[in-house]
Amino acid sequence: MNDAPYAPPTAPTPVASADAGGTGLAVAALVCGIVGLCVPVLGIVAIILGVVCLARPRTNGRGLAIGGIVTGVLGLLSTVAILLALLLPALGQARQAARQVQSSAQMQQIANLLRSDAEEPAADASLESRYALTADMWISPSADGGTRSYLRIVPDPAFAAIGEPILAEDPDMVDRRMLVVAYADGSISSIPRDEVIELLKAAGPRVRRTDGTPWAPAK
Secondary structure: OOOOOOOOOOOOOOOOOOOOOHHHHHHHHHHHHHHOOOOHHHHHHHHHHHHHHHHOOOOOOHHHHHHHHHHHHHHHHHHHHHHHHHHHHHHHHHHHHHHHHHHHHHHHHHHHHHHHOOOOOOOOOOHHHHOOOOHHHHOOOOEOOOOOOEEEEOOOHHHOOOOOEEEEEOOOOEOOOEEEEEEOOOOEEEEEHHHHHHHHHHHHHHEEEOOOOEOOOOO
16 A cells, blocks of 8 residues: 555646747748838848748748748838938939039130140041140040030131130030030130030130041031
């Protein structure tokens, strides 16, 4: 006969599920991913949480974790797309401004040679042959097709003036809203292309390409 005192059975101690916390991470990843569509930094958190959740050996929240990763990536991609849409126009304008500055410097050098020349070159004279400049000096950085893009305005003896324009960017070759014009007094300015076109038309046959050939506006 067993005289040992009777001990009532005890309830089994609950064993923590191997997935404890896994589903919570997956839900957190999905929530952060959804909010990350508007707040980019949460998209990064969503990706991290989703990857950590999937790295667990067993989890019931794989679908939620994948959803969090996908929405997090979409949020980051949309942010990058928005930033590019905002920055590209600004970069384009900065590039155009830099080209205009470079073109002004080239025209200034050509204008200085014209002004310091002991004899006014004939209307049909080739400035490219007369002055020892590299070939790219006769091409505006904004020129379409990389062809010569400066026009000489031969001075009119009857209306000679210190501030008369002597060089201008060719509006048929340079696609900018503002074009560079050089004057006999050494100044350089940028004026609207419509005004440059009217100026060139008014000068008529006095407008020559830098190789001495006549210029006519494109049809």
